[in-house]
Amino acid sequence: MGENTSFDPQGILARLQNRREFLQLFGKGLGYGAVATVLPACGGGGGGSGSSPPDAGPSAVPRPVIPMASPEYTALKRTSFGPHRDAMVAIKNLGISNYLEQQLDYLAINDGSLEADIQALFPLTMQTPAQLITGFPDNIFSVAIEMISATQYRQMFSKRQLYEVMVEFWSDHFNIHLVNGLGPTLKPFDDQQVIRQHALGNFSELLHASAKSAAMQFYLDNFLNQAVAPNENYARELMELHTLGVDGGYTETDVKEVARCFTGWSLRFPGDPGGDYGEFVFQPGIHDDLGKLVLGNPIAAGGGQTDGEQVLALLAAHPSTASFIATKLCRRFISDTPPQSAVDAVAAAFTNSIGDISDTLRALFATPEFLGSADFKFTRPSEYLAALVRSLAPDTPYPPVNDQFLFYAQSILGQLPFYWPTPDGYPDAESYWASTGGLLNRWRLSFLSFAGIIPGVNVIQVDYTAMLNGADTLATVVDAITDAVLMRPLSSDDRGTIIDWLKGEYGITETETLPVTVPEQVSALVAAVLISSVYFHLR
Numbered sequence: 001m002g003e004n005t006s007f008d009p010q011g012i013l014a015r016l017q018n019r020r021e022f023l024q025l026f027g028k029g030l031g032y033g034a035v036a037t038v039l040p041a042c043g044g045g046g047g048g049s050g051s052s053p054p055d056a057g058p059s060a061v062p063r064p065v066i067p068m069a070s071p072e073y074t075a076l077k078r079t080s081f082g083p084h085r086d087a088m089v090a091i092k093n094l095g096i097s098n099y100l101e102q103q104l105d106y107l108a109i110n111d112g113s114l115e116a117d118i119q120a121l122f123p124l125t126m127q128t129p130a131q132l133i134t135g136f137p138d139n140i141f142s143v144a145i146e147m148i149s150a151t152q153y154r155q156m157f158s159k160r161q162l163y164e165v166m167v168e169f170w171s172d173h174f175n176i177h178l179v180n181g182l183g184p185t186l187k188p189f190d191d192q193q194v195i196r197q198h199a200l201g202n203f204s205e206l207l208h209a210s211a212k213s214a215a216m217q218f219y220l221d222n223f224l225n226q227a228v229a230p231n232e233n234y235a236r237e238l239m240e241l242h243t244l245g246v247d248g249g250y251t252e253t254d255v256k257e258v259a260r261c262f263t264g265w266s267l268r269f270p271g272d273p274g275g276d277y278g279e280f281v282f283q284p285g286i287h288d289d290l291g292k293l294v295l296g297n298p299i300a301a302g303g304g305q306t307d308g309e310q311v312l313a314l315l316a317a318h319p320s321t322a323s324f325i326a327t328k329l330c331r332r333f334i335s336d337t338p339p340q341s342a343v344d345a346v347a348a349a350f351t352n353s354i355g356d357i358s359d360t361l362r363a364l365f366a367t368p369e370f371l372g373s374a375d376f377k378f379t380r381p382s383e384y385l386a387a388l389v390r391s392l393a394p395d396t397p398y399p400p401v402n403d404q405f406l407f408y409a410q411s412i413l414g415q416l417p418f419y420w421p422t423p424d425g426y427p428d429a430e431s432y433w434a435s436t437g438g439l440l441n442r443w444r445l446s447f448l449s450f451a452g453i454i455p456g457v458n459v460i461q462v463d464y465t466a467m468l469n470g471a472d473t474l475a476t477v478v479d480a481i482t483d484a485v486l487m488r489p490l491s492s493d494d495r496g497t498i499i500d501w502l503k504g505e506y507g508i509t510e511t512e513t514l515p516v517t518v519p520e521q522v523s524a525l526v527a528a529v530l531i532s533s534v535y536f537h538l539r
Contacts, residue, residue, distance in 0.1 A: 082387025129278025172425030203355035248320035381413030
Protein backbone atom coordinates (compact mmCIF):
# COMPACT_ATOMS: atom_id res chain seq x y z
CA MET A 1 0.00 0.00 0.00
CA GLY A 2 1.49 3.33 -1.04
CA GLU A 3 2.67 5.80 1.55
CA ASN A 4 -0.09 8.31 0.75
CA THR A 5 -2.79 5.71 0.20
CA SER A 6 -5.51 5.63 2.82
CA PHE A 7 -8.59 3.49 3.25
CA ASP A 8 -11.87 5.41 3.39
CA PRO A 9 -14.65 2.94 4.25
CA GLN A 10 -17.34 5.58 4.53
CA GLY A 11 -16.40 7.04 1.15
CA ILE A 12 -16.61 3.63 -0.47
CA LEU A 13 -19.86 2.92 1.38
CA ALA A 14 -21.38 6.14 0.03
CA ARG A 15 -20.48 5.10 -3.53
CA LEU A 16 -21.78 1.58 -3.08
CA GLN A 17 -25.12 2.83 -1.82
CA ASN A 18 -25.64 4.46 -5.20
CA ARG A 19 -27.36 1.93 -7.43
CA ARG A 20 -25.35 2.76 -10.58
CA GLU A 21 -22.01 2.56 -8.78
CA PHE A 22 -23.01 -0.71 -7.15
CA LEU A 23 -23.86 -2.32 -10.45
CA GLN A 24 -20.73 -0.95 -12.12
CA LEU A 25 -18.52 -2.38 -9.40
CA PHE A 26 -20.08 -5.82 -9.21
CA GLY A 27 -21.88 -6.26 -12.51
CA LYS A 28 -19.24 -8.60 -13.87
CA GLY A 29 -19.50 -11.19 -11.15
CA LEU A 30 -21.48 -12.72 -8.31
CA GLY A 31 -24.57 -12.88 -10.49
CA TYR A 32 -25.13 -9.19 -11.14
CA GLY A 33 -24.48 -9.45 -14.87
CA ALA A 34 -28.01 -10.83 -15.32
CA VAL A 35 -29.99 -8.18 -13.43
CA ALA A 36 -32.62 -7.94 -16.16
CA THR A 37 -32.76 -11.62 -17.06
CA VAL A 38 -32.59 -14.75 -14.95
CA LEU A 39 -34.03 -14.59 -11.43
CA PRO A 40 -33.96 -11.46 -12.21
CA ALA A 41 -30.58 -10.41 -10.80
CA CYS A 42 -28.77 -13.68 -10.40
CA GLY A 43 -26.43 -15.15 -12.95
CA GLY A 44 -23.00 -15.96 -11.69
CA GLY A 45 -19.65 -17.11 -12.94
CA GLY A 46 -17.72 -20.32 -12.66
CA GLY A 47 -18.87 -23.91 -12.78
CA GLY A 48 -21.28 -25.77 -10.56
CA SER A 49 -24.95 -26.48 -10.05
CA GLY A 50 -26.47 -24.79 -13.07
CA SER A 51 -29.15 -27.20 -14.23
CA SER A 52 -32.92 -27.61 -14.13
CA PRO A 53 -34.44 -29.26 -11.05
CA PRO A 54 -35.51 -32.88 -11.33
CA ASP A 55 -38.73 -33.23 -13.36
CA ALA A 56 -39.26 -29.49 -13.23
CA GLY A 57 -40.52 -29.37 -16.80
CA PRO A 58 -39.79 -27.05 -19.69
CA SER A 59 -41.07 -23.94 -17.92
CA ALA A 60 -38.45 -24.16 -15.17
CA VAL A 61 -36.43 -20.97 -14.63
CA PRO A 62 -32.75 -21.39 -15.62
CA ARG A 63 -30.55 -21.45 -12.57
CA PRO A 64 -27.40 -19.48 -11.91
CA VAL A 65 -24.18 -21.41 -12.41
CA ILE A 66 -22.40 -21.32 -9.07
CA PRO A 67 -20.37 -23.96 -7.25
CA MET A 68 -22.44 -26.57 -5.45
CA ALA A 69 -22.76 -26.03 -1.72
CA SER A 70 -22.10 -28.93 0.63
CA PRO A 71 -25.06 -31.18 1.50
CA GLU A 72 -24.74 -30.01 5.11
CA TYR A 73 -25.06 -26.38 4.01
CA THR A 74 -28.07 -27.16 1.82
CA ALA A 75 -29.80 -29.00 4.67
CA LEU A 76 -29.18 -26.10 7.04
CA LYS A 77 -30.22 -23.45 4.55
CA ARG A 78 -33.49 -25.25 3.88
CA THR A 79 -34.43 -26.07 7.47
CA SER A 80 -33.43 -22.82 9.17
CA PHE A 81 -33.44 -19.07 8.82
CA GLY A 82 -29.84 -19.18 7.66
CA PRO A 83 -26.82 -21.28 8.61
CA HIS A 84 -25.25 -20.49 11.97
CA ARG A 85 -21.60 -21.40 12.56
CA ASP A 86 -22.48 -23.55 15.56
CA ALA A 87 -25.17 -25.35 13.57
CA MET A 88 -22.69 -26.04 10.77
CA VAL A 89 -20.34 -27.65 13.26
CA ALA A 90 -23.22 -29.66 14.75
CA ILE A 91 -24.51 -31.01 11.45
CA LYS A 92 -21.03 -32.05 10.37
CA ASN A 93 -20.44 -33.83 13.66
CA LEU A 94 -23.87 -35.50 13.88
CA GLY A 95 -24.48 -36.15 10.19
CA ILE A 96 -27.43 -34.72 8.28
CA SER A 97 -29.99 -37.37 9.25
CA ASN A 98 -29.19 -37.24 12.95
CA TYR A 99 -29.16 -33.44 12.92
CA LEU A 100 -32.58 -33.27 11.28
CA GLU A 101 -33.94 -35.84 13.70
CA GLN A 102 -32.66 -33.70 16.54
CA GLN A 103 -34.44 -30.68 15.06
CA LEU A 104 -37.69 -32.62 14.77
CA ASP A 105 -37.48 -33.40 18.50
CA TYR A 106 -37.47 -29.68 19.18
CA LEU A 107 -38.62 -29.81 22.81
CA ALA A 108 -35.43 -31.70 23.67
CA ILE A 109 -33.28 -28.85 22.31
CA ASN A 110 -32.03 -26.55 25.04
CA ASP A 111 -32.90 -23.06 23.85
CA GLY A 112 -31.39 -21.43 26.90
CA SER A 113 -33.15 -18.32 28.10
CA LEU A 114 -34.77 -17.50 24.76
CA GLU A 115 -38.40 -17.88 25.84
CA ALA A 116 -37.73 -16.14 29.15
CA ASP A 117 -36.11 -13.29 27.19
CA ILE A 118 -39.17 -13.04 24.95
CA GLN A 119 -41.50 -12.89 27.94
CA ALA A 120 -39.37 -10.11 29.40
CA LEU A 121 -38.87 -8.13 26.18
CA PHE A 122 -42.26 -8.71 24.53
CA PRO A 123 -44.78 -9.45 27.31
CA LEU A 124 -47.84 -8.52 25.23
CA THR A 125 -47.26 -11.57 23.02
CA MET A 126 -47.96 -13.80 26.01
CA GLN A 127 -51.19 -12.15 27.14
CA THR A 128 -54.68 -13.59 26.70
CA PRO A 129 -57.43 -11.82 24.77
CA ALA A 130 -59.08 -10.91 28.07
CA GLN A 131 -55.87 -9.15 29.15
CA LEU A 132 -55.19 -7.44 25.81
CA ILE A 133 -58.72 -6.08 25.42
CA THR A 134 -58.23 -3.88 28.49
CA GLY A 135 -55.68 -1.78 26.60
CA PHE A 136 -57.43 -1.86 23.22
CA PRO A 137 -57.29 0.11 20.93
CA ASP A 138 -54.42 2.15 22.37
CA ASN A 139 -52.18 -0.94 22.41
CA ILE A 140 -52.57 -1.86 18.72
CA PHE A 141 -49.16 -0.57 17.64
CA SER A 142 -47.42 -1.97 20.72
CA VAL A 143 -48.90 -5.42 20.14
CA ALA A 144 -47.89 -5.33 16.48
CA ILE A 145 -44.32 -4.30 17.28
CA GLU A 146 -43.96 -6.97 19.96
CA MET A 147 -45.48 -9.76 17.85
CA ILE A 148 -43.17 -8.99 14.94
CA SER A 149 -40.14 -8.48 17.17
CA ALA A 150 -40.70 -11.75 19.02
CA THR A 151 -40.96 -13.57 15.69
CA GLN A 152 -37.74 -11.99 14.45
CA TYR A 153 -36.01 -12.79 17.72
CA ARG A 154 -36.90 -16.47 17.48
CA GLN A 155 -36.01 -16.73 13.81
CA MET A 156 -32.62 -15.15 14.40
CA PHE A 157 -31.56 -16.73 17.67
CA SER A 158 -33.53 -19.88 18.44
CA LYS A 159 -31.70 -23.20 18.23
CA ARG A 160 -35.02 -24.81 17.32
CA GLN A 161 -34.72 -23.62 13.75
CA LEU A 162 -36.80 -26.25 11.95
CA TYR A 163 -39.59 -25.65 14.44
CA GLU A 164 -39.48 -21.91 13.69
CA VAL A 165 -39.53 -22.64 9.94
CA MET A 166 -42.69 -24.70 10.45
CA VAL A 167 -44.22 -22.00 12.65
CA GLU A 168 -43.83 -19.60 9.75
CA PHE A 169 -45.13 -22.21 7.29
CA TRP A 170 -48.33 -22.80 9.26
CA SER A 171 -48.73 -19.08 10.01
CA ASP A 172 -48.94 -18.53 6.26
CA HIS A 173 -51.11 -21.59 5.73
CA PHE A 174 -53.63 -20.46 8.36
CA ASN A 175 -52.98 -16.79 7.70
CA ILE A 176 -54.64 -14.18 9.92
CA HIS A 177 -53.89 -10.50 9.41
CA LEU A 178 -52.81 -9.07 12.74
CA VAL A 179 -54.22 -5.55 12.47
CA ASN A 180 -57.78 -6.44 11.54
CA GLY A 181 -60.49 -5.14 13.87
CA LEU A 182 -60.06 -6.99 17.15
CA GLY A 183 -57.17 -8.98 15.66
CA PRO A 184 -54.44 -7.45 17.87
CA THR A 185 -56.24 -8.80 20.95
CA LEU A 186 -56.83 -12.26 19.45
CA LYS A 187 -53.86 -13.19 17.25
CA PRO A 188 -51.20 -13.41 20.00
CA PHE A 189 -53.14 -16.23 21.68
CA ASP A 190 -53.68 -17.95 18.31
CA ASP A 191 -49.94 -17.77 17.65
CA GLN A 192 -49.12 -19.40 20.99
CA GLN A 193 -51.91 -21.94 21.39
CA VAL A 194 -52.68 -22.90 17.77
CA ILE A 195 -49.69 -22.40 15.50
CA ARG A 196 -46.78 -22.83 17.91
CA GLN A 197 -48.53 -25.54 19.92
CA HIS A 198 -49.07 -27.78 16.88
CA ALA A 199 -46.36 -26.75 14.38
CA LEU A 200 -44.62 -30.13 14.53
CA GLY A 201 -47.54 -32.11 15.90
CA ASN A 202 -50.59 -33.52 14.12
CA PHE A 203 -52.33 -31.75 11.25
CA SER A 204 -55.83 -32.79 12.30
CA GLU A 205 -55.29 -31.37 15.78
CA LEU A 206 -53.88 -28.17 14.26
CA LEU A 207 -56.89 -27.89 11.95
CA HIS A 208 -59.35 -28.36 14.83
CA ALA A 209 -57.49 -25.81 16.97
CA SER A 210 -57.53 -23.29 14.12
CA ALA A 211 -61.25 -23.81 13.50
CA LYS A 212 -61.99 -22.98 17.14
CA SER A 213 -59.52 -20.10 17.31
CA ALA A 214 -61.21 -16.81 18.17
CA ALA A 215 -58.75 -15.04 15.87
CA MET A 216 -59.79 -17.23 12.91
CA GLN A 217 -63.47 -17.03 13.77
CA PHE A 218 -63.23 -13.24 13.76
CA TYR A 219 -60.91 -12.87 10.74
CA LEU A 220 -63.07 -15.04 8.45
CA ASP A 221 -66.39 -13.80 9.85
CA ASN A 222 -67.67 -17.13 11.07
CA PHE A 223 -69.04 -15.43 14.19
CA LEU A 224 -71.63 -13.99 11.77
CA ASN A 225 -72.54 -17.44 10.41
CA GLN A 226 -76.04 -18.46 11.44
CA ALA A 227 -78.83 -20.62 10.09
CA VAL A 228 -80.99 -17.71 8.92
CA ALA A 229 -78.07 -15.92 7.22
CA PRO A 230 -75.16 -18.28 6.43
CA ASN A 231 -71.71 -16.75 5.97
CA GLU A 232 -69.52 -18.82 3.66
CA ASN A 233 -66.14 -17.12 4.21
CA TYR A 234 -64.66 -19.65 6.61
CA ALA A 235 -66.16 -22.65 4.82
CA ARG A 236 -64.63 -21.58 1.52
CA GLU A 237 -61.15 -20.86 2.89
CA LEU A 238 -61.26 -24.01 4.99
CA MET A 239 -61.47 -26.11 1.83
CA GLU A 240 -59.57 -23.94 -0.63
CA LEU A 241 -56.65 -22.84 1.56
CA HIS A 242 -56.53 -25.02 4.68
CA THR A 243 -57.27 -28.53 3.37
CA LEU A 244 -58.34 -29.67 -0.12
CA GLY A 245 -56.89 -26.92 -2.28
CA VAL A 246 -58.72 -25.03 -5.02
CA ASP A 247 -58.67 -28.10 -7.28
CA GLY A 248 -59.43 -30.55 -4.48
CA GLY A 249 -62.77 -31.75 -5.81
CA TYR A 250 -65.32 -29.70 -3.87
CA THR A 251 -68.21 -27.78 -5.39
CA GLU A 252 -70.09 -24.58 -4.60
CA THR A 253 -72.77 -26.77 -3.07
CA ASP A 254 -70.15 -28.25 -0.74
CA VAL A 255 -69.15 -24.73 0.32
CA LYS A 256 -72.75 -23.96 1.23
CA GLU A 257 -73.16 -27.26 3.09
CA VAL A 258 -69.94 -26.79 5.06
CA ALA A 259 -71.03 -23.26 5.98
CA ARG A 260 -74.26 -24.73 7.38
CA CYS A 261 -72.21 -27.20 9.45
CA PHE A 262 -70.32 -24.31 11.08
CA THR A 263 -73.31 -22.13 11.91
CA GLY A 264 -73.19 -21.26 15.60
CA TRP A 265 -69.40 -21.59 15.91
CA SER A 266 -68.28 -18.30 17.43
CA LEU A 267 -66.25 -16.57 20.12
CA ARG A 268 -67.11 -14.84 23.34
CA PHE A 269 -67.01 -11.07 23.05
CA PRO A 270 -66.20 -8.57 25.81
CA GLY A 271 -68.89 -8.50 28.45
CA ASP A 272 -70.17 -12.02 27.77
CA PRO A 273 -71.21 -13.33 31.22
CA GLY A 274 -70.73 -16.93 30.09
CA GLY A 275 -66.93 -16.80 30.00
CA ASP A 276 -63.79 -14.88 29.10
CA TYR A 277 -63.43 -12.80 25.97
CA GLY A 278 -61.77 -14.77 23.18
CA GLU A 279 -63.00 -18.21 24.22
CA PHE A 280 -64.59 -20.48 21.65
CA VAL A 281 -68.32 -20.87 22.10
CA PHE A 282 -70.96 -22.88 20.26
CA GLN A 283 -74.36 -21.18 20.04
CA PRO A 284 -76.99 -23.88 19.40
CA GLY A 285 -79.76 -21.33 18.94
CA ILE A 286 -78.35 -20.08 15.63
CA HIS A 287 -77.08 -23.45 14.35
CA ASP A 288 -78.66 -25.10 11.32
CA ASP A 289 -79.60 -28.45 12.81
CA LEU A 290 -80.96 -30.06 9.65
CA GLY A 291 -79.09 -32.77 7.77
CA LYS A 292 -76.28 -31.87 5.33
CA LEU A 293 -74.28 -33.56 2.59
CA VAL A 294 -70.57 -32.73 2.37
CA LEU A 295 -68.42 -34.21 -0.41
CA GLY A 296 -70.98 -36.99 -0.73
CA ASN A 297 -70.91 -37.75 2.99
CA PRO A 298 -74.15 -37.32 4.96
CA ILE A 299 -74.08 -35.27 8.14
CA ALA A 300 -77.08 -36.39 10.19
CA ALA A 301 -79.57 -33.90 11.56
CA GLY A 302 -79.32 -32.91 15.22
CA GLY A 303 -75.54 -33.06 15.47
CA GLY A 304 -75.02 -29.55 16.78
CA GLN A 305 -71.36 -28.67 17.26
CA THR A 306 -70.31 -32.11 16.02
CA ASP A 307 -71.43 -31.17 12.49
CA GLY A 308 -68.36 -28.97 12.15
CA GLU A 309 -66.13 -31.46 13.88
CA GLN A 310 -67.23 -34.20 11.47
CA VAL A 311 -66.35 -31.91 8.55
CA LEU A 312 -62.89 -31.21 9.98
CA ALA A 313 -62.22 -34.93 10.42
CA LEU A 314 -63.44 -35.62 6.88
CA LEU A 315 -61.25 -32.91 5.37
CA ALA A 316 -58.15 -33.82 7.38
CA ALA A 317 -58.31 -37.40 6.10
CA HIS A 318 -59.16 -36.55 2.49
CA PRO A 319 -56.62 -37.56 -0.21
CA SER A 320 -56.78 -34.07 -1.73
CA THR A 321 -55.66 -32.61 1.60
CA ALA A 322 -52.66 -34.95 1.71
CA SER A 323 -51.71 -33.91 -1.82
CA PHE A 324 -52.25 -30.20 -1.15
CA ILE A 325 -50.20 -30.14 2.06
CA ALA A 326 -47.47 -32.28 0.47
CA THR A 327 -47.23 -29.93 -2.51
CA LYS A 328 -46.89 -26.88 -0.27
CA LEU A 329 -44.25 -28.57 1.88
CA CYS A 330 -42.25 -29.65 -1.17
CA ARG A 331 -42.55 -26.14 -2.58
CA ARG A 332 -41.10 -24.80 0.68
CA PHE A 333 -38.27 -27.31 1.05
CA ILE A 334 -37.42 -28.34 -2.53
CA SER A 335 -38.42 -25.97 -5.37
CA ASP A 336 -41.20 -23.80 -6.71
CA THR A 337 -42.11 -26.63 -9.09
CA PRO A 338 -41.46 -29.76 -7.03
CA PRO A 339 -41.33 -33.09 -8.88
CA GLN A 340 -44.46 -35.21 -8.59
CA SER A 341 -42.46 -38.15 -7.26
CA ALA A 342 -41.50 -36.14 -4.19
CA VAL A 343 -45.04 -34.83 -3.69
CA ASP A 344 -46.43 -38.37 -3.91
CA ALA A 345 -43.93 -39.70 -1.35
CA VAL A 346 -44.73 -36.90 1.09
CA ALA A 347 -48.49 -37.24 0.57
CA ALA A 348 -48.25 -40.99 1.26
CA ALA A 349 -46.39 -40.32 4.51
CA PHE A 350 -49.01 -37.74 5.52
CA THR A 351 -51.79 -40.24 4.89
CA ASN A 352 -50.08 -43.24 6.48
CA SER A 353 -49.18 -41.30 9.61
CA ILE A 354 -52.70 -39.84 9.89
CA GLY A 355 -51.32 -36.33 9.49
CA ASP A 356 -48.26 -36.55 11.73
CA ILE A 357 -46.26 -33.50 10.66
CA SER A 358 -42.88 -34.79 11.86
CA ASP A 359 -43.32 -38.11 10.04
CA THR A 360 -44.37 -36.22 6.92
CA LEU A 361 -41.20 -34.11 7.09
CA ARG A 362 -39.06 -37.21 7.59
CA ALA A 363 -40.40 -38.54 4.31
CA LEU A 364 -39.69 -35.22 2.61
CA PHE A 365 -36.11 -35.12 3.92
CA ALA A 366 -35.61 -38.68 2.63
CA THR A 367 -36.48 -37.74 -0.96
CA PRO A 368 -33.46 -37.39 -3.27
CA GLU A 369 -34.76 -33.98 -4.34
CA PHE A 370 -34.42 -32.45 -0.86
CA LEU A 371 -30.62 -32.30 -1.06
CA GLY A 372 -30.37 -32.84 -4.81
CA SER A 373 -31.99 -29.56 -5.85
CA ALA A 374 -29.73 -27.11 -4.04
CA ASP A 375 -30.15 -23.45 -4.97
CA PHE A 376 -33.54 -23.93 -6.64
CA LYS A 377 -35.34 -21.81 -4.04
CA PHE A 378 -35.10 -18.04 -3.68
CA THR A 379 -35.12 -16.92 -0.06
CA ARG A 380 -38.01 -14.82 1.16
CA PRO A 381 -37.32 -11.54 3.05
CA SER A 382 -37.81 -13.08 6.50
CA GLU A 383 -35.11 -15.62 5.69
CA TYR A 384 -32.79 -13.01 4.20
CA LEU A 385 -32.95 -10.65 7.18
CA ALA A 386 -32.55 -13.40 9.76
CA ALA A 387 -29.75 -15.05 7.77
CA LEU A 388 -27.93 -11.72 7.54
CA VAL A 389 -27.83 -11.51 11.34
CA ARG A 390 -27.14 -15.23 11.82
CA SER A 391 -24.12 -15.15 9.49
CA LEU A 392 -22.69 -11.71 10.22
CA ALA A 393 -23.43 -11.41 13.92
CA PRO A 394 -24.72 -14.71 15.31
CA ASP A 395 -23.96 -13.74 18.90
CA THR A 396 -25.28 -10.19 18.76
CA PRO A 397 -27.86 -9.21 21.36
CA TYR A 398 -31.29 -8.05 20.20
CA PRO A 399 -31.49 -4.71 22.01
CA PRO A 400 -35.00 -3.33 22.50
CA VAL A 401 -33.74 0.14 21.52
CA ASN A 402 -32.98 -1.17 18.05
CA ASP A 403 -35.77 -3.68 17.48
CA GLN A 404 -37.80 -1.14 15.53
CA PHE A 405 -34.95 -0.82 13.01
CA LEU A 406 -35.34 -4.50 12.17
CA PHE A 407 -39.12 -4.02 12.14
CA TYR A 408 -38.81 -1.31 9.49
CA ALA A 409 -36.14 -3.25 7.61
CA GLN A 410 -38.49 -6.20 7.23
CA SER A 411 -41.33 -3.86 6.33
CA ILE A 412 -39.27 -2.38 3.50
CA LEU A 413 -38.41 -5.88 2.30
CA GLY A 414 -42.13 -6.63 2.16
CA GLN A 415 -42.72 -9.49 4.59
CA LEU A 416 -43.70 -8.31 8.04
CA PRO A 417 -44.96 -11.29 10.03
CA PHE A 418 -48.77 -11.38 10.33
CA TYR A 419 -49.24 -8.53 7.85
CA TRP A 420 -50.33 -10.32 4.66
CA PRO A 421 -53.85 -8.94 4.17
CA THR A 422 -55.60 -11.91 2.51
CA PRO A 423 -56.16 -15.46 3.87
CA ASP A 424 -53.72 -17.15 1.45
CA GLY A 425 -50.56 -16.06 3.31
CA TYR A 426 -47.31 -14.69 1.90
CA PRO A 427 -46.34 -16.18 -1.50
CA ASP A 428 -43.65 -18.85 -1.55
CA ALA A 429 -42.51 -18.33 -5.14
CA GLU A 430 -39.48 -16.71 -6.70
CA SER A 431 -41.65 -14.89 -9.22
CA TYR A 432 -43.10 -12.76 -6.41
CA TRP A 433 -39.95 -11.94 -4.44
CA ALA A 434 -37.18 -11.68 -7.05
CA SER A 435 -38.03 -8.28 -8.48
CA THR A 436 -35.29 -5.77 -9.18
CA GLY A 437 -36.73 -3.40 -6.55
CA GLY A 438 -36.84 -6.15 -3.96
CA LEU A 439 -33.23 -7.09 -4.64
CA LEU A 440 -32.09 -3.48 -4.43
CA ASN A 441 -33.67 -3.23 -0.97
CA ARG A 442 -31.73 -6.35 0.08
CA TRP A 443 -28.53 -4.85 -1.31
CA ARG A 444 -29.06 -1.72 0.75
CA LEU A 445 -29.47 -3.79 3.90
CA SER A 446 -26.23 -5.61 3.10
CA PHE A 447 -24.37 -2.53 4.31
CA LEU A 448 -25.25 -3.50 7.85
CA SER A 449 -21.89 -5.25 7.45
CA PHE A 450 -20.37 -1.85 8.24
CA ALA A 451 -22.04 -1.81 11.66
CA GLY A 452 -18.91 -3.39 13.09
CA ILE A 453 -16.56 -0.60 11.99
CA ILE A 454 -18.56 2.65 11.94
CA PRO A 455 -18.77 4.28 15.39
CA GLY A 456 -22.29 4.70 16.73
CA VAL A 457 -23.85 2.09 14.45
CA ASN A 458 -24.80 -0.68 16.85
CA VAL A 459 -27.79 -2.33 15.23
CA ILE A 460 -25.85 -5.57 15.08
CA GLN A 461 -22.43 -6.36 16.52
CA VAL A 462 -20.06 -7.87 13.97
CA ASP A 463 -16.78 -9.36 15.18
CA TYR A 464 -14.51 -9.39 12.13
CA THR A 465 -11.41 -10.08 14.18
CA ALA A 466 -12.72 -13.52 15.05
CA MET A 467 -13.77 -14.16 11.44
CA LEU A 468 -10.37 -13.14 10.05
CA ASN A 469 -8.41 -15.54 12.25
CA GLY A 470 -5.17 -13.74 11.40
CA ALA A 471 -5.80 -13.08 7.69
CA ASP A 472 -3.78 -10.04 6.63
CA THR A 473 -3.79 -9.86 2.81
CA LEU A 474 -6.57 -9.10 0.37
CA ALA A 475 -6.68 -12.71 -0.81
CA THR A 476 -6.70 -14.26 2.66
CA VAL A 477 -9.27 -11.73 3.93
CA VAL A 478 -11.62 -12.61 1.06
CA ASP A 479 -11.18 -16.32 1.78
CA ALA A 480 -11.65 -15.94 5.53
CA ILE A 481 -14.80 -13.84 5.24
CA THR A 482 -16.21 -16.16 2.59
CA ASP A 483 -15.74 -19.12 4.93
CA ALA A 484 -17.23 -17.27 7.90
CA VAL A 485 -20.14 -15.50 6.22
CA LEU A 486 -21.14 -17.64 3.24
CA MET A 487 -19.98 -21.02 4.54
CA ARG A 488 -19.98 -22.21 0.92
CA PRO A 489 -17.38 -21.88 -1.87
CA LEU A 490 -17.15 -19.03 -4.36
CA SER A 491 -16.34 -19.75 -7.98
CA SER A 492 -12.80 -18.83 -8.96
CA ASP A 493 -14.20 -16.14 -11.26
CA ASP A 494 -16.26 -14.53 -8.51
CA ARG A 495 -13.40 -14.71 -6.02
CA GLY A 496 -11.20 -13.05 -8.62
CA THR A 497 -13.77 -10.32 -9.24
CA ILE A 498 -13.77 -9.32 -5.58
CA ILE A 499 -9.99 -9.42 -5.27
CA ASP A 500 -9.45 -7.47 -8.50
CA TRP A 501 -11.83 -4.77 -7.33
CA LEU A 502 -10.07 -4.50 -3.97
CA LYS A 503 -6.70 -4.33 -5.70
CA GLY A 504 -7.98 -1.45 -7.80
CA GLU A 505 -9.27 0.39 -4.75
CA TYR A 506 -6.01 0.14 -2.82
CA GLY A 507 -3.39 -0.15 -5.55
CA ILE A 508 -1.77 -3.19 -3.96
CA THR A 509 -1.29 -6.85 -4.79
CA GLU A 510 -3.45 -9.57 -3.33
CA THR A 511 -0.56 -11.01 -1.33
CA GLU A 512 0.80 -7.78 0.17
CA THR A 513 0.46 -7.53 3.95
CA LEU A 514 -2.15 -4.98 5.02
CA PRO A 515 -1.70 -2.44 7.83
CA VAL A 516 -2.97 -3.74 11.13
CA THR A 517 -6.42 -2.04 11.10
CA VAL A 518 -7.18 -2.50 7.42
CA PRO A 519 -8.17 -6.22 7.31
CA GLU A 520 -11.17 -5.53 9.51
CA GLN A 521 -12.23 -2.62 7.30
CA VAL A 522 -11.81 -4.68 4.15
CA SER A 523 -13.87 -7.43 5.79
CA ALA A 524 -16.93 -5.17 5.94
CA LEU A 525 -16.67 -4.49 2.22
CA VAL A 526 -16.26 -8.16 1.39
CA ALA A 527 -19.17 -9.13 3.66
CA ALA A 528 -21.43 -6.54 2.01
CA VAL A 529 -20.64 -8.01 -1.41
CA LEU A 530 -21.16 -11.59 -0.27
CA ILE A 531 -24.52 -11.07 1.41
CA SER A 532 -25.67 -9.12 -1.64
CA SER A 533 -24.68 -11.92 -3.97
CA VAL A 534 -26.62 -14.73 -5.57
CA TYR A 535 -24.85 -17.15 -3.22
CA PHE A 536 -26.67 -15.69 -0.24
CA HIS A 537 -30.10 -15.41 -1.84
CA LEU A 538 -30.60 -19.05 -2.81
CA ARG A 539 -31.27 -22.21 -0.87
